[in-house]
Amino acid sequence: MKLLRYGPKGQEKPGLLDGEGKIRSLAGSIADIDGALLATGLDALKGLDIASLPVVEDGVRIAEPVARVGKFICIGLNYSDHAHEAGMPIPSEPIIFTKATSAIIGPNDDVYLPPKSVKSDWEVELGVVIGKEARYVELDNALDHVAGLCVVNDLSEREYQLERGGQWDKGKGCDTFGPFGPYLVTLDEAGQLDNLGLWLEVNGKRMQTGNTASLIFDVPYLVHYVSQFMSLQPGDVISTGTPPGVGMGMKPPVFLNEGDVITLGIDGLGEQRQQVHRTSL
Template identity: 55%
Template sequence: MRIVRFGLAGSERYGLVDDADIVRDASSIVGDETDFERVLDRLATARATDLPAVPDGERLGCPVARVGKVVCAGLNYSDHAAETNMPVPSEPVLFMKANTSVCGPNDDIRIPPGADKVDWEVELGVVIGKRTTRVSEADALDHVAGYAVVHDVSERAFQLEGTGQWLKGKSLDSFCPVGPWLVTRDEVGDPQDLAMYLEVNGKRMQDGSTRTMVFGVAFLVSYISRFMTLEPGDIIATGTPPGVGMGQRPPVYLKPADRVSLGIQGLGVQRQTVRLID
């Protein structure tokens, strides 16, 4: 099952994507329901082709309404750690992105004044499907609703310079595009064998695979749930492969009018334009 939300920002409705990649309106099934666990239950009984088609060109939002929190694993690809000249961590490095950074998969990346080291990071997003506290690694995937592409946009000066707080460099509005859809766990197969890529202005910058994760999805869900309760609709961003702008020699960062395209095998493609805002 591929779950989407479509419509103007703040007024999105749930939908399903059928086998012909047509978005279908599921609002008759879920209505205004915001409890993500109940949304999943209701959509599981639907057949996408029985639902009305959504007109082409409708904006897609984040496939989860009201994301509670975005928990991220830093330096979780051994080859990415190497390009940043940082050691591979002995246990996961965790940080958060503010939920106000979450936006649709094709919304503009909006750069505010003073942000001149904006970087890209394609990541596998893990969407939690039920309340999760201190779950074992063996049972962790049973708590996963599905997976989505996450773009962990990062402002490196805000992240690493001055007081060096990662939260500041990760949480700007529009710095967490999610989607285009959420693919339920049963349709993804092994999350540790997914190809992923990112291009800037048509040039391939990242070309990797979830195979090179230091800590896999099941371990991350279990590990994070030791320190906080994960709620339905929470998202875990699991790290990025090499090829980020900071790792180029010399470093390369996003600038206004740049176009970014990124995708993960079976999870769809995002496309964003970089805009400077006042």
């Protein structure tokens, strides 16, 4: 199942994508797609006659697929070739940092650079959405706690991240730096977790091409590992790291500018498109 949310900001409604690529409204069936719904195992959606659901008009805004995300957890340097391009050692354990939930926007919403940013960068990543509380979970049971997968653009201001006192969070949580969606794809439709292709382009030029087969720490391990340090609640998101091709790693480095267009996607999980603007003081 491909779940989504649609509509103007602050007025989003729940929906799903049918087999013909049409958006069907779930507004008459559920209140929203959030942690409370995911915690039930999507019981309210079982047995629905999808063909009977109202079709949503084309051109509607697609929002982030999960409302009121509690925690946005990110994993750093989780592809060995990305660690190499960043000039950092391959981690022996997952590197965990957080991204502010206030950074979350819809997959096609505009991105706004901080007013003085000169080193804003892109990162296509596989996102994992928690469906069942995970606390000290065993590796073999980790996927039982996952509601589905999604596309994340982990936008990053590299000066703030690396040159302002060593706290990665500073460069990760800027407003609009967390495009998320378009869909929450349940595991039965998500394909092979260890063989999903990722890509990202800036102004039509391919920058990143990768595959989850190259993850250092895979999805089950990350859910297991993170749950040893904090409980994961339904609706929480883990962004699993980015493959090589970020602007910071190019020679010379390339960073985002006003007017740039970012497009990205993951096999079977959908695509995103953002236009870049600069925030006025």
